[in-house]
Amino acid sequence: MADNKQLACMTCVPKGLCQGKGLVTLKEGAWANNPLAIQMLGICSALAVTNRLENSLVMGAALIFVCVGSNLIVSLLRKYTPHRIRMIAEVAIIATFVILFDQFLKAFYWDMSKQLGPYVGLIITNCIVMGRAEAFALQNPPMLSIVDGLANGIGYAVVLAIIGFFRELLGSGEIFGRTVLSADWYTPNQIMILAPGAFFALGIVIGIFNAIKGPEPEEKK
Amino acid sequence: MSETSAWVIFIAAIFTNNILLTNFLGMCSFIACSGQIRTSLGLGTAVTFVLTMTTMLNYAIYHFVLVPYGLGHLQFIVFIAVIAAFVQLVEMFVERFSPKLYFALGIFLPLITVNCAILGASLFMIIREYSFLQSVGFGLGAGIGWAVAIVMLAGLRQKMRYSNIPEPFQGVPIAMVVTGVLAMAFMGFAGMVSIQ
Numbered sequence: 486m487a488d489n490k491q492l493a494c495m496t497c498v499p500k501g502l503c504q505g506k507g508l509v510t511l512k513e514g515a516w517a518n519n520p521l522a523i524q525m526l527g528i529c530s531a532l533a534v535t536n537r538l539e540n541s542l543v544m545g546a547a548l549i550f551v552c553v554g555s556n557l558i559v560s561l562l563r564k565y566t567p568h569r570i571r572m573i574a575e576v577a578i579i580a581t582f583v584i585l586f587d588q589f590l591k592a593f594y595w596d597m598s599k600q601l602g603p604y605v606g607l608i609i610t611n612c613i614v615m616g617r618a619e620a621f622a623l624q625n626p627p628m629l630s631i632v633d634g635l636a637n638g639i640g641y642a643v644v645l646a647i648i649g650f651f652r653e654l655l656g657s658g659e660i661f662g663r664t665v666l667s668a669d670w671y672t673p674n675q676i677m678i679l680a681p682g683a684f685f686a687l688g689i690v691i692g693i694f695n696a697i698k699g700p701e702p703e704e705k706k
Numbered sequence: 707m708s709e710t711s712a713w714v715i716f717i718a719a720i721f722t723n724n725i726l727l728t729n730f731l732g733m734c735s736f737i738a739c740s741g742q743i744r745t746s747l748g749l750g751t752a753v754t755f756v757l758t759m760t761t762m763l764n765y766a767i768y769h770f771v772l773v774p775y776g777l778g779h780l781q782f783i784v785f786i787a788v789i790a791a792f793v794q795l796v797e798m799f800v801e802r803f804s805p806k807l808y809f810a811l812g813i814f815l816p817l818i819t820v821n822c823a824i825l826g827a828s829l830f831m832i833i834r835e836y837s838f839l840q841s842v843g844f845g846l847g848a849g850i851g852w853a854v855a856i857v858m859l860a861g862l863r864q865k866m867r868y869s870n871i872p873e874p875f876q877g878v879p880i881a882m883v884v885t886g887v888l889a890m891a892f893m894g895f896a897g898m899v900s901i902q
Contacts, residue, residue, distance in 0.1 A: 525738075525878055529730050529734065533729065533730040576786060576787075581783070584782055602830075603826055603833060606781075606825065606829050610825050611822070679893065680889045681890040681893065683886075684883065684885045684886030688875070688880065688882030688886065692875040692879035692880075695874035695879065
């Protein structure tokens with residue numbers, strides 16, 4: 486358990502948010518309640534875009550951006566949003582940020598946009614963003630909501646990067662398109678790039694997370 | 707692309723390009739609701755219906771409203787609104803005319819709004835530039851393919867309850883690995899028909 490404190494502090498010290506609830510929120514989001522590995526949210530995109538490390542990083546960045554942005558706006562508007570239409574309001578806010586990011590990719594990184602295909606748009610239905618808006622930003626002030634969005638985004642991005650790293654490394658012997666494992670002695674394992682490899686990789690990563698965390702926080706099964 | 711017949715797209719969407727096993731869409735409810743064959747069959751049916759209908763609706767809206775007015779960049783928000791509205795409508799309709807069906811499907815309908823397979827299918831349809839008939843074939847095939855996959859996993863998970871799984875892997879992780887094996891089996895269909 487020592488290393489998770491370290492992780493939380495490593496991510497929050499540069500932001501200068503270590504006082505008060507900021508630290509707790511960060512730790513919760515990025516490690517203890519990691520959206521992907523612990524809560525099993527947003528699995529679709531985690532599987533689909535992780536065939537290369539580069540794609541994983543862009544997707545992670547997209548989620549951090551959308552999560553922080555939508556958390557901020559939802560939190561700012563939380564006192565003015567009628568309770569009954571809050572869902573549709575949240576979806577509209579999230580969609581706005583997703584469209585912004587999508588247009589940005591299309592304008593400046595056309596190749597990347599082509600590769601990610603529909604998965605950028607699918608951030609809208611990514612349960613992490615919606616879940617944080619609903620569960621956190623609706624009850625908390627803007628600053629704290631930003632931290633929470635950041636923490637969850639980082640937690641997601643880190644897991645995505647881990648999966649992307651191993652899939653690209655084992656699947657093609659490359660990192661960022663550069664050959665790392667030379668073809669002389671390593672035969673690229675194509676299956677890691679294809680769909681089944683994604684399932685195996687995520688299953689194993691979640692299993693390892695569970696093993697590190699130990700059985701204690703196991704809630705009702 | 708545009709010459710492929712709707713029938714080929716239909717078959718391909720079920721087997722070679724299964725929306726779940728090759729495009730990873732709809733994973734959240736796939737993992738959450740695959741405990742029992744009965745439940746997953748209900749969800750599969752509901753998804754197939756909504757997916758087919760919303761693909762058609764979104765096709766019409768995109769090509770007759772958004773494109774002529776140059777509003778293509780609004781597709782995400784429009785599609786998600788259409789899906790949410792349609793699900794709401796179906797729910798009200800089913801509740802009014804077939805209470806029996808409502809109790810069978812009722813709890814699944816709201817879940818479908820956040821199922822990314824639905825939005826994903828609409829987006830694929832736009833990206834791959836399908837014609838109307840092709841979209842119908844794709845929507846129907848994708849829905850059936852999703853239902854087939856979730857029912858298969860539910861069956862496997864029911865059996866797995868009696869097997870001895872390492873503790874950290876119990877529950878979701880082993881389900882993922884089993885899905886991987888399932889996806890590998892479906893790769894055997896590759897080459898039968900192909901769509902991009």
